[in-house]
Amino acid sequence: MMLSYSVGKKLLLLFVLLNFVGWSMELEKNTSENDREDNEGTVNKKQSPFMIKHIMQKIVSYLLEEQRKELRYTNRLFATQIPLPNYIRFRNVLRSATARLETNFGVVKTSGDPMEGGNSSRVQDHLKSGVQNIFSTYGAFAALKVDGSVITWGNPARGGNSKKVSENLQSDVQNIFSTKHAFAALKVDGSVITWGNPGCGGDSKKVAAHLQSDVQNIFSTDRAFAALKVDGSVITWGSPGYGGDSSEVAEYLQFDVQNIFSTDGAFAALKRNGSIITWGNPRYGGDSSNFAKDLESDVQNIVSTEVAFAALKGNGRVISWGNLGEGTFSYVADSLSTGIVGIEIILGVITKSFRATKNDGTQVTWK
16 A cells, blocks of 8 residues: 555654754753753753654554555655564464564564464454564464453464453453463463363363462463462363363462473473472373472472473482483483483474583483
């Protein structure tokens, strides 16, 4: 869309007027104050021009991207007031659709599979400004705006339709989390709003009473959520086989949990006394009973791949459990029994691996 002559002319006249007013104010100030220093000992001569620039950038934020581009390249007065576009691209987990965010003005444009988030025409009017971040599931997107509202689009079965909870997503959302097919929004007051596939955490009715306030962070597997509250308790929902049911360890999750880690199908909670509590799919690290004694205390840190966990203890020993391929941990267990000062994840082409660094600088890897 090209910028019409009338719109361009009005904006140009407004620009000239604003700069004239700013110049007049500056001249009057310099004349009356004679370059008098302010309280901090610096000459404050350029407050008005900075204010003018802020106003001009606010004005151009109401223009479409094509109109800003035209002004930038055809009008020298506007060129310095309109920043060059800066883009961040977000993809759905399937990588079949893309949402491009222009960070200067919060504009979103989408492309790719229209059924999985590539078509945002239904909500495009809400994506023309003010978007600060974008989140995704396998086939849907959720845009968080600067006013705390949330806009969703894409496959309804994967979180693309938030109509049922829309009244709760109009303001005060501070962060969004996702599983494969559902979203969870954390609000400023510590409440949680969920939508999407019920079997993947999109339905939190059973624990709704515990999600009304005081939630400080949310963690997820492929099909379940875990909310950490300010009192150190943990609330879970979603698919039982993926960590949505923590009833077997509920008594240990009532207090003193300080952090939660996850694989694709299990959770591990680190408590203040250095103990570890796990639940979820055993194949993904939900069963740590073989190392129960080792995980009762002194754990300093946990890292995880898609299918396994590794815990670093204060004595320099590493414990790893979950779906560890072909007994690779057993091959390096002796090397990880002492002297480890750090553990981390290595991102591979297809999967992740563990890497431990010893106090002599040598490194040990496994997966």
